[in-house]
Amino acid sequence: MFLVTGATGQIGRRIVRLLRDEEQPVRGFVRLESNYSELEQRGAEIFIGELTEEKDLVKACQGVKYVISAHGSGGNAQALDYRANIDLIDQAKAQGVEHFVFISVLGAQRGYEDSPTFKAKREVEKYLQNSGLNYTILQPSGIASNLLPLAERFRDTGFYLIIGDPKNRTSIVSTDDLAKIAIDAVRVEAAKNKTFPVGGPEILKREEIPEILSxxxxxxxLTVNVPLFVFDTLRDGVGVFDPETKKSLGTLRTLSANEFFCTEDEINELESTFNIKMESLESFMTRYLGT
Known part of the structure; x- marks a missing residue:
């Protein structure tokens, strides 16, 4: 039995679909207000609960062999990115889970003080590595499905917004590839107790993304580039009236100000370890939105 947290999210939903395509037993951890009917129709076991409730984690982990942590912060890095994962690791260990897969973020180890999400992911990585559980940590550099709303707007208007240096590099991973790797991480011996940067097959400058969409x-x-100092000025202005919103923009600021890409050697190791050919961003967008 697999337990997948964040089962109705962009990554988790794809993981559950792939597992059910293989007729694997999978329990999807969801919230009551989420859209989980499709997963239930596919034969997934639906567990409705709160990741912040210990009693729910205890029940969700019962009879589970593999855990894949794919949930996001929901705007609360302390409670969900950090504490929920720490408690989930503890329950997995207590109940004899054989392998724990944690979907982190590339650059978590860089110490970005402005992003609670990055800090939380790094602390969870360290806790998992020292937990005694078999683990695999996946660090995606950027997730293609996160760009789908921007791509749809581009399709309708031609408009694309870049915050920060347009020449900053990225390597965006197909969300479908990430889901497959997350599942195979529990099956591939070479993935045990290892951390993998995960990106697409190409290193792109951010200014190349609208060219791909074109x-x-x-x-x-129609590309609009907002310099980082303009973003910072607006963020500081918001912070005068709403300090919490200013804090919540820290992760966006971190992503906009820095480069997140995988090296050619890292992608080669990923493809070799998991026997996969990583999909390009253009191929992903064409599959989902192309005519």
Whole structure:
């Protein structure tokens, strides 16, 4: 039995689908207000609960062989990115789970003080590594499905917004590839007790993304570049009236100000370990939104 947290999210939903395509038993941890009917129809066991409630974690882990932590912060890094994962690791160990897969973020180890999410992910990585559980940590550099709303807007308007240096590099991973790797991590011996940066097959400058969308949708891009100092000024202004919103923008600021990409050697190791050919961003967008 697999337990997948964040089962209705972009990553978790794909993980559950793939497992059910293989007719593997899987328990999806969901909230009552989430859209989980599709997963139930596919034969997944639905567990409705709160990741912040210990009694729910205890019940969710019963009879589970593998845990894949794929949930996001929901705007609360302390409670969900950090504490929920720490408690989930403790329950997994207490109940004899054989392998724990944690989907982290590339750059978690860099010490970005402005991003609670990055700090939480790093602390969970360290806790898992010292837990005694078999583990695999996946560090995606950027997730393609997160760009789908921007791509849809581009399709309709040609508009694309870049905050910060447009020449900053990234390597965006197909969400479907990430889901497959998360599952195979419990099956591949070479993935045991290892951390893998996970990215797409190409290193892209951020200014190249609207060019890719231009080819997918056959329309000219209207790219607007907001310098980082403008973003910082606006963020500081918001902070005068709403300090919590200013804090919540820390992760966006971190992502906008820095480069997140995998090296060629890292991608080669990923493809070799998991016997996969990583999908390009253009291919992903064409599959989902191309005509």
């Amino acid at each position: 080819r997918v949708f056959n329309r000219d891009p």
